[in-house]
Amino acid sequence: MPPELRGSGPIHDSRFTYGPANIVANFNDLHITEARAISTHLPRELRPEGDPRAVQEIVTAIETAGGQIPFSEYMRLALYGRGGYYADGKVAFQQNGSGMGDFETAPEKSFDFSRALVVGVCALWDATGKKPFNLVEVGGGSGRMAKDMLSTFRNEQSEAYSNLEYFINDFDGMKPRQQETIGSSQGAHVGSYALTSGEEGHAQDLAKVTWLDAASETALQELDNGRPTIVVANEVPDAAPADIVSNVDGVLRQKMVAFDGTYFTEQWGELTPEVQDYIERYGVAVPVGQETAISVEALALQQKITHTPGFAAFINIDYGQFGPAFYDTEPWQPAPVSISGASGRPHGQWWTEAPLRTYPRGFHPLQMAGELDITYNPDFNAHRQAAEEEQLRTVFAGTQESFIEVCGMPNSRTMFAIREEIDSFFSEASKRRIDRARELFADRFQVLVVTNLTGVDFETPKPLLSGYDELVKLVGHRS
Ligand SMILES: C[S@@+](CC[C@H](N)C(=O)[O-])C[C@H]1O[C@@H](n2cnc3c(N)ncnc32)[C@H](O)[C@@H]1O
Numbered sequence: 001m002p003p004e005l006r007g008s009g010p011i012h013d014s015r016f017t018y019g020p021a022n023i024v025a026n027f028n029d030l031h032i033t034e035a036r037a038i039s040t041h042l043p044r045e046l047r048p049e050g051d052p053r054a055v056q057e058i059v060t061a062i063e064t065a066g067g068q069i070p071f072s073e074y075m076r077l078a079l080y081g082r083g084g085y086y087a088d089g090k091v092a093f094q095q096n097g098s099g100m101g102d103f104e105t106a107p108e109k110s111f112d113f114s115r116a117l118v119v120g121v122c123a124l125w126d127a128t129g130k131k132p133f134n135l136v137e138v139g140g141g142s143g144r145m146a147k148d149m150l151s152t153f154r155n156e157q158s159e160a161y162s163n164l165e166y167f168i169n170d171f172d173g174m175k176p177r178q179q180e181t182i183g184s185s186q187g188a189h190v191g192s193y194a195l196t197s198g199e200e201g202h203a204q205d206l207a208k209v210t211w212l213d214a215a216s217e218t219a220l221q222e223l224d225n226g227r228p229t230i231v232v233a234n235e236v237p238d239a240a241p242a243d244i245v246s247n248v249d250g251v252l253r254q255k256m257v258a259f260d261g262t263y264f265t266e267q268w269g270e271l272t273p274e275v276q277d278y279i280e281r282y283g284v285a286v287p288v289g290q291e292t293a294i295s296v297e298a299l300a301l302q303q304k305i306t307h308t309p310g311f312a313a314f315i316n317i318d319y320g321q322f323g324p325a326f327y328d329t330e331p332w333q334p335a336p337v338s339i340s341g342a343s344g345r346p347h348g349q350w351w352t353e354a355p356l357r358t359y360p361r362g363f364h365p366l367q368m369a370g371e372l373d374i375t376y377n378p379d380f381n382a383h384r385q386a387a388e389e390e391q392l393r394t395v396f397a398g399t400q401e402s403f404i405e406v407c408g409m410p411n412s413r414t415m416f417a418i419r420e421e422i423d424s425f426f427s428e429a430s431k432r433r434i435d436r437a438r439e440l441f442a443d444r445f446q447v448l449v450v451t452n453l454t455g456v457d458f459e460t461p462k463p464l465l466s467g468y469d470e471l472v473k474l475v476g477h478r479s
Contacts, residue, residue: 046360046371051090053083054370059259068256070272071365072297074264076241078369080171080215085373086239087215089173093142102373103359105235106317106400106445107145111189112465114148115156116407117232117315119462120449121149122160123407124230124313127453132163133312134229136212136220138305139236140168143178150182150205151193156466165227169212169219182206220308228312231305237383238318240298242376243275244355247286252279257366264366282382293355293376299386306390306450313395313451314387319444320378322397380446387450396458400445406458408465410472417475 049055058077062069080087092102106113125133140146146168153161168178181187183206188194197205212219223229244255246268253268254275271279274296278284286292305314358365359373384394396403405411410418449458464472 046368048368050078050368051083051088051370054078054081057081057083058257058264058369062257062259068258068267068269070243070269070275071255071257071266072241072243072295074257074369075365075374076297078365078372078374079239079241081370083370085370087171087173088370089171089177090371091141091174091373093144105141107148107234108142111148111192111194112409113404114145115152115465116404116409117145118149118152118157118160119407119465120315120403120458121230121232122157123458123462124315124449124451124453124456125160125163127451127456128228128230128312130159130163132165132227134167134223134225134227134310135164136167136169136223136229136231136305136308138169138214138231138233138301139239140170140174140178141234143168143181144187145232145234146178146209147182147194147205148189148192150208151197151201154197154201154205155193164208166209167212167223168209169214171214172211175211178211179206179209182209217304220304224309227310229308229310230312231308231314232317233305233315234317236318237295237298237301237316237378238320238375239373240295240301240376240378242293242295242298242356243272244291244293245271245275245279245284245286246291247288250288252286264369266366278382282379282385284379291355294379294382295376298378299382302383302386303390306387306392312453313449313456316380316383316448316450317400317403318378318380318446320380320446322380322384322446322448380448383448384450387448392450392452394448394450395456396447396449398447400447403447403449403458406461408462408468410464410468414472414475418471421474 054077058069058074058081061073061077065073077084079085082088085091093104093108121135135149137146137149146166150161150166153164168175170178183202185194185197185202194202212222246253246255248268252271254271256267256269258265258267275294278294278296278299282294284292284294302314302316305311355376356365357375359375363372365372365374380397384397388394396406401412409415449456
């Protein structure tokens with residue numbers, strides 16, 4: 001074992017250098033990617049009756065529509081309408097495993113996630129002929145991935161750094177926190193370059209970023225600058241408005257939302273033409289008695305992305321599934337959600353957890369409109385099919401773990417072997433967490449890379465990211 005690992009003391013002591021110890025610290029949370037982890041600490045006051053602006057907009061929409069709206073319309077208004085959870089920038093990200101936040105995503109868990117993604121982007125950029133390029137992040141969240149990708153480009157891929165302009169396409173309500181995150185070392189991960197960047201480095205990174213308001217349908221069209229455009233998105237399609245479809249005694253029905261004067265209520269209605277079309281086009285097969293979620297808008301967002309001027313490639317990362325039997329492999333069991341008494345909303349409505357989830361966990365999606373995140377499991381088959389129908393090539397379609405492995409991370413078998421080898425660095429609690437997460441989430445996250453470029457190879461693993469070579473030597477192999 002290299003001497004710098006033995007006896008280098010507790011991992012958190014070596015904060016300001018980037019070396020194996022930091023990498024192991026990062027791995028504590030990498031591969032877990034247990035997005036939207038349950039948080040028991042609510043980071044902010046939730047208004048039990050919902051955001052009044054969001055509630056009002058939804059009630060008006062229901063009245064205007066003659067008494068009911070598709071669930072997707074409710075979700076759109078609750079997340080992206082006036083006073084919406086994202087539109088209003090309410091979302092509370094959990095950072096550095098603080099336990100505080102509505103949910104936690106992979107870039108929030110580990111700097112190395114963004115570091116591996118930079119390798120993936122560079123593989124695509126190489127195939128453009130290394131021209132000046134647009135790197136667009138759709139759904140920038142807290143700004144963490146932008147911060148870590150930019151500082152990684154600056155430190156590890158300086159040629160690409162000088163050729164890129166970074167764009168964040170998100171709702172304006174998210175912009176102030178993204179600017180703050182990118183422009184400072186506040187809240188940087190252990191080992192992250194962002195910790196050692198200094199004011200100048202942060203200012204340089206921030207100056208590379210331009211915001212494009214997602215509320216504008218044409219924002220992505222503004223990229224018409226003649227450069228190739230590479231797009232990345234982590235956990236964005238799952239936040240697209242989704243519809244719930246159920247097979248009720250052999251007939252497919254769609255969830256509609258009504259208002260009884262006090263509460264939002266749900267009822268099964270006829271399929272809208274868009275939902276019907278999606279079901280036929282993408283082969284949605286819902287077994288009798290089961291429900292699933294589909295999102296016409298997630299595919300519309302993908303299409304908006306692939307129609308961006310200069311579009312070259314899209315790396316789409318999210319939970320969800322590939323596989324021909326996406327809709328009927330998981331026997332989703334309807335389960336009653338536990339509804340907080342505080343809201344006074346009716347208890348005991350039945351709702352399937354799997355097709356739809358709320359964050360913070362445990363609330364009914366029709367509660368607290370505008371205060372909660374609502375998500376569904378994206379159908380990666382449909383995303384792939386839709387992209388291929390537009391003549392794009394799929395150059396990667398697989399699990400997140402296999403993608404970051406191709407991008408220079410050791411896979412989890414190797415990392416667990418390393419973990420065994422340097423057991424003393426890990427607390428029992430974090431080991432349990434890793435094991436549990438691995439069991440539960442190993443294949444829950446997927447990556448789809450579609451492109452019109454030729455010569456992109458995401459099959460041959462890239463060289464190990466610096467620092468990992470020493471760790472891999474510890475176990476003598478990269479399995
Ligand atoms: C679950 S968060 C993920 C944030 C971040 N990518 C991460 O991994 O931590 C979803 C993000 O997508 C944004 N978003 C949702 N729909 C969008 C759309 N149609 N266009 C652009 N951004 C969108 C939200 O505002 C939010 O920042």
